Amino acid sequence: MEATVCLRGHDGGAEDHAWTSVTAECLQSASPWRTFRWYKGQKHYSGTYWSVTVGDHVIYESRLELTRLLFADFDPSVRGIVAQPFLLKAEVEGQVRRHVPDYLLVTNGGQIVVDVKPRRQLSSPVVAFTFEWTRRAVESRGWRYEVWTEPPHARSDNVRFLAGYRRKWLFQPELLEEVRSADLDGIPLGRAAERLPGCPEPFVRAAVHHLLWARNLHTDLSRPLRSSCVLRRMA
16 A cells, blocks of 8 residues: 655645655654544543653643553653644555544554544444554554554543543652652551651652652552552662
């Protein structure tokens, strides 16, 4: 399948590239293909999210896209996140088809093109057809293609909660180092402050939440996060 991509520059202009030759670095420098507005009664929840991974704001057009964005920001293998990275064009069944994926993730294991869609819409013939030819185009150059839908509620709630503690500069470096150095392996979350009696309990708990986000500590996020959750030190 021959395909091209159209990238939008920061000046608003658009430029076509051969899909097989455009680099991930070039795609990372592109502006989001679409812009959006907020208006009363709109069906989609649009906004911007400050990503630790890219050190800048990344846009989203729905709550489900925001959730995927949170998961990408939480994933230590992700090094870059681009929203609406390009317009993909290909001739399929005698017609020129066009599609704008939701995200491009640049990871340690390669590039992932992501489309986000509610599970109830995946059975739509139009959606299935679009995702199928997009998958073939993406995989033709050795990249991964992902259709992402609703994650388990507990993990989604936990990642969203921990994202509130993602900004490292809001914590005193000395506190983070003290909590990082404490022997918290096997300790319930609610008792972590007992290992640092000289620090206020709310500060310790917030620092633990940040270290869970930063993957310095680990706990089972498949269950609701509560005081009884056991902390583990990452290897």
